[in-house]
Amino acid sequence: MGSLKPVQETDGGSFLATRIDELVNWGRKNSLWPMPLGLSCCGIELMAMIGPKFDISRFGAEAARFSPRQCDLLVVAGTLTWKMATAARLIYDQMPEPKWVIAMGVCSSSGGMYDSYAVVQGVDSILPVDVYVPGCPPRPDAVIDAILKLQKKIEREHPLARLLGGTTLADERGSGQLTHQPNGAVPKTKFDLHPHDPRARR
């Protein structure tokens, strides 16, 4: 899931390098431009968050551009289905680095209340996620809390080291590989296979 070492303990910590890191991280965390992937009910709470009462503009994040090329924070708000999964992955791929992902709501964190044939059991099956926000839907306050936690996470990054070729984003934050198997995709024993499943014939 990525390292959470405090800033002081990292190696290569010259005064100038850490200051540059801090400056870059400060700039990035205070201007997170969300890419709202508003899929279902959480999308309405996302809109409420952008609205006047909860106002993420206080955190520099009101520039919700709907093109992934112009955003750095993907907020997966709502249930991701397997039909939509390819589109979601394409959107993630189109976002330029650095990029972060918030899985808003239980549907994108773990499939939520839908353990059915069409729902991805957690968007981390296809994308690397930085912050998970439980709730169905989470209150906008909870998502703002997630943005704040993400800001603290960004403070711990080392952009200069990455620029100078030392580490990659995957090293710092974990890769985009499957962290757990999606629903029913890989049966653990042969008795888990449904008789209609083509793999049962082997």
Next chain:
Amino acid sequence: MTTQTFEYQPGSALHDQDDPLHGELMQLEMGPQHPATHGVLRLSMKLDGETMRGVEPVVGYLHRGKEKTCESLGWAKFFPHTDRLDYVQPLMNNVGYALALEKLAGLAVPERGEIIRVLLMEVSRIAAHLIYLGTTAIDLGAVSMFFATFKERENIYTILDAYTGHRMNNTYVRIGGVFADVDEKVEDLLREFLARMPAEIDSWESMLSGNRIWYDRNRNVGVLTKEQALGLALTGPNLRGAGVEHDLRKVQPYSGYERYDFDIPVGTIGDCYDRYLVRVEEMRQSVRIATQALALLKETRGGEFLAEDRRYVLPPKDKVHTSMEELIFQFKIVTDLRLPAGQCYHGIESSKGELGFFVVSDGTSKPVRCHIRSPGLMNVQAIPPLAEGRLFSDMVALIGSLDFVMGEVDR
């Protein structure tokens, strides 16, 4: 001075020599992720310049398998799933589902329960139409409307939070009534909200209705005739905008709607502007019904809000902890709720049209079928005939005015 008009035909002599498409139609995919498609809808369209010639909606990007889930979970546990159907009006869907089950079971809801349900439904209708107004306006460029309507929605959320404990997806309706009573604090919040609403609606109308841009973008766009609307199985404001006076609350009343005094707004031309006017007027009528319901609520204070039928309705928790019978009823209802065998359909007038639940039971605790008749799916179906031959920018006005929510379309 004579004016010449040119009729552009692809492949004609007036066709641009440098056209890279050589007169063919351009394929443009709008969605599934798009700010103006109101959810995950993909519109696959062929464009002739800016004119749309052949739009094909592709739905299913939010298909979560709800009908299958009902068969696996059981009747009572499906309530939270109904919330998430048309997620801008969760309580309305709850009531629709509960009414279908109560019809199948032959269960009557006590008077106070019905009044609370009507109140919740009308507040949900206002909330849903606010979403329509806010999102359609911002898609057409009127950004302040989005903030104004969402500010009002926050007030509705405050009321629902005080009453149900959650802002949206409340799941507060049970078979036989509602989960808990409306107390005085919630009544006060409602009264204050409803008193303020007519002035707010007037202020929004003053921003939009006489606005030249709004009028030009909506007048004569997406004209639906009566026969077309009926053929497309449209209901709700889309049908009423086309001039058909059909509202299930009046013609096939349920949940005590015959007690309330309200009007049905009906359009004339059937274009986007008419549908807009119908929805705004419906908001006013909802305020009227809700005010009457609130007055009735005061009269029935102390009444029953949940039926007492222990085959379907959970007993009060304090009795469960002390009495044996109540404990057995609790156990049986939670693990093994059975409805009588048979088929049953009940349709309610939701903000998008006729939301219906077709439930089939065989007498066991496992449902045979729960089909959700979704008005949003029919609204999506209306996009291709209305978009044919129109300019691309009208598509945004059309999508907004047909007003569908993908949670309901895809289930």
Next chain:
Amino acid sequence: MGNAQTLERARAALGTLEHSVRDERDGLATLALSTATLGQALEALKTRAGFETPTLITAIDWLGTREPRFDVVHQLLSLAHNDRLRLVTPVAEDQRVPTATHLWPGAAYMERECYDMFGLVFEGHAGLKRLLMPEEYGWHPLRKDFPHQGIEPDRIYREWDRKRRAEWHPEEAR
């Protein structure tokens, strides 16, 4: 609502077409038809009995409990007479059902959904393809023998993902 009058009007419109009356729990006027008579019945009900709009077209899978396996349910609404009518048609697994799209264009999506979820083919439907599941899906989810959690739900995504990684991220293969 006068279900007796609804039935009378419907039966009068159907005339000599073979049908039978069913008693349903919610009291809605219900007629049982067969696939042979359904097409003409729908036309008759629209033109002669005043049912201007369809409410729903769906199916029920009675796997194991009875033959034929499916029941196709049409529900019609008449605004002029303010009543509803339900038509139930038993359909076997490989039987085709007549379409209603020539009468009501709105039936197109309803029938596509039945095809997608149950595998029922509607004869005469121009463009009968899947509505909710992806085109290449291969299963009919609402059938009773299909498991709730699905069979290889991520197959299409994994194939796409394999191609994507091979094309855009060849370095990950090493």
